[in-house]
Amino acid sequence: MTPLAQRAWFWPVVAPIGVGVLLLVGWQAMCDYFEIPPYLFPSPKAIVTAFLDDYPTLLHALWSTLKITFQAFALAVVLGSLTAFIFVQSRVIELSLLPYAVLLQVTPIVAVAPLLIILVKNTPVALTLCATVVAIFPIISNTTIGLRTIDPGLLSYFRMNKVGRAETLIRLRIPSALPFFMAGMRISSGLALIGAVVAEFVAGTGGRSAGLAYEILQSGFQLDIPRMFAALFLITLTGVVLFAAMIGLQQMLLGHWHESALKGET
Amino acid sequence: MNLVLSEPQRAAAAPVAVEPVVEILSAEKIFANGFRGLAPIDLAVGRGEFVSLIGPSGCGKSTLLKLIANLIEPSDGKIMWWRGPFDAVGKAGRQLAFVFQEPTLMPWARVARNVRLPLDFLRLPKAKSEQRVRAALEQVDLLPAARAYPRQLSGGMKMRVSIARAMVTEPDLLLMDEPFGALDEFTRNRLDEDLVRLSWQRHLTTVFVTHSIYEAVFLSSRIVVMAANPGRVFAEFSVDEPYPRDENFRESERFASRCRDLSALLTEASFASRKVGP
Incomplete structure (x- = not known):
């Protein structure tokens, strides 16, 4: 059996965890030593206590935010891919629509969100739309590039065999685009979460559909800083899990053939 | 003497005893930018022949192969497959396959x-x-x-x-565009031996584009030497050696002398390819 420290996964897992533990211990020690009051900068212990005191509300808020994030992400993936498919059908379509996609991308969502929330009565729908607007652009641009980046030799091989448009799309264009699409997914998943939180901040909705942003705002008003940190950590954790899931998906789909996902090998 | 020099500008179709698989009838290619890729060419490839196209760069050998593959269309003249139009290609007994320069x-x-x-x-x-x-x-x-x-x-x-x-x-007709150009010589020789065996076993008709004199002589029953400015058939050169061929043929004196003859012919073709006029 290989010693634990020599396994491939050992250092990539243990080293960051070690740093994390060191940081937490140091943080706690600083707070204890300088007796920093929790409303200025809470210690890890205070944050954990705050979370345990109020975890049903916080987890419910997390669930609300997650719902918005996933809906927005799914919508961005579907609409973004469809838009990319339409773009590659003809240059004219792409040239006439791309500026608007860019417009959508460059307008800060914080500025658009209030308008959307006024226009759309149903708040969760408005929040989902905001997050979708943020998340969709990387999918559109990456998938468009991917669908166009095709080995010209393979394309002439398909043409020579008189292969139709639909079959070429399925057998050639989609697999060629997959690495680009995955890169887009990875960026987009993070943006969906950011979009959801920003939209929640702007909407400031409480009650049943209160998200983590609302809990952060509330905690701020009440100077319950440890609770604010607890909510913040939940958001961070969600982002990390989303990112890891995307890496896993990419590994599953591309691991065996594409350079972007290959592990070091001889 | 196995050297059949034909009129450089407009080579007449060589008489082919067997049924022709491809007939090129005064086909020429002028590209959109006005470049004259191929002057009118007449060429027939008979069933079971292994024909190599060789010549200096710009002589239109790849263009000619693409015309035969129907990847591009002639500007004038016409091409027949099994004495018919391209529509019938792909049916039983009329299968075409193309191998690119890259594995693709x-x-x-x-x-x-x-x-x-x-x-x-x-x-x-x-x-x-x-x-x-x-x-x-x-x-x-x-x-x-x-x-x-x-x-x-x-x-x-x-x-x-x-x-x-x-x-x-x-396939019944195999078209290959410098398929082994990027490989080292040892690998290329091995693949040439495989190819010669396969095409002989399967009675393939093959049109093969190459830069290599040795490869052309080793593989072909007939070699079409082309010249540039404009691209045209310069001469035809037949290699009447029995199949199957193997490394013994490659090492024989007959092989060496054929390579010398072809090399001399190619030098002439390069000389004839110089640009004339402004």
Whole structure:
């Protein structure tokens, strides 16, 4: 059996965890030593206590935010891919629509969100739309590039065999685009979460559909800083899990053939 | 003397005793930018012939091959396949396969699926196509690599996959555009030997573009020497040596003398390819 420290996964897992533990211990020690009051900068212990005191509300808020994030992400993936498919059908379509996609991308969502929330009565729908607007652009641009980046030799091989448009799309264009699409997914998943939180901040909705942003705002008003940190950590954790899931998906789909996902090998 | 010098500007179609597979009738190609890729050419390729196209760069040998593959259309003149138009190509007994300069494989598909691709296009039943894929991989000695991905293979192996993908359709006409140009000489010789054996066993009609004199002499029953400015057939050169050929032929004095003759002819063709006028 290989010693634990020599396994491939050992250092990539243990080293960051070690740093994390060191940081937490140091943080706690600083707070204890300088007796920093929790409303200025809470210690890890205070944050954990705050979370345990109020975890049903916080987890419910997390669930609300997650719902918005996933809906927005799914919508961005579907609409973004469809838009990319339409773009590659003809240059004219792409040239006439791309500026608007860019417009959508460059307008800060914080500025658009209030308008959307006024226009759309149903708040969760408005929040989902905001997050979708943020998340969709990387999918559109990456998938468009991917669908166009095709080995010209393979394309002439398909043409020579008189292969139709639909079959070429399925057998050639989609697999060629997959690495680009995955890169887009990875960026987009993070943006969906950011979009959801920003939209929640702007909407400031409480009650049943209160998200983590609302809990952060509330905690701020009440100077319950440890609770604010607890909510913040939940958001961070969600982002990390989303990112890891995307890496896993990419590994599953591309691991065996594409350079972007290959592990070091001889 | 096996040297048939023809009129440089407009070579008459060589008399072919057997049934012609491809006939090029005064076909010429002028590209959109006005470049005269091919002056009117007459050429016939008979059944079972192995014809190589050789010549200095810009002589239009790849253009001629693409015309035969119907990848591009002639600006004037016409091309016949099995004495008919291209529509009939692809039917039983009239299968065409093309091998590119690069292996052009799908990197996301295993070797076996890459080879099966043309059969998928033909909607062949799965059991039948699997069997033919196995046979094609066996022919190129790659059965053990059936489940590998292209990136795991060497350049020569990838090219053999590409050849298997051409052979799997059981072609009657095989067109190859400098397929071994990027390979080292040792690998190229091996693949040439494989190719000569395969085409002889299967009674293939082959048109092969190459830069290499040795490769052309080793493989071909007839060599078409081309010249540039404008691209045209400069001379034809027949290699009446029996098939199957192997490394013994490559080492023979007859092989060496044929290579010398062809080399002299190519020098003449390069000389005739110089640009005249402004």
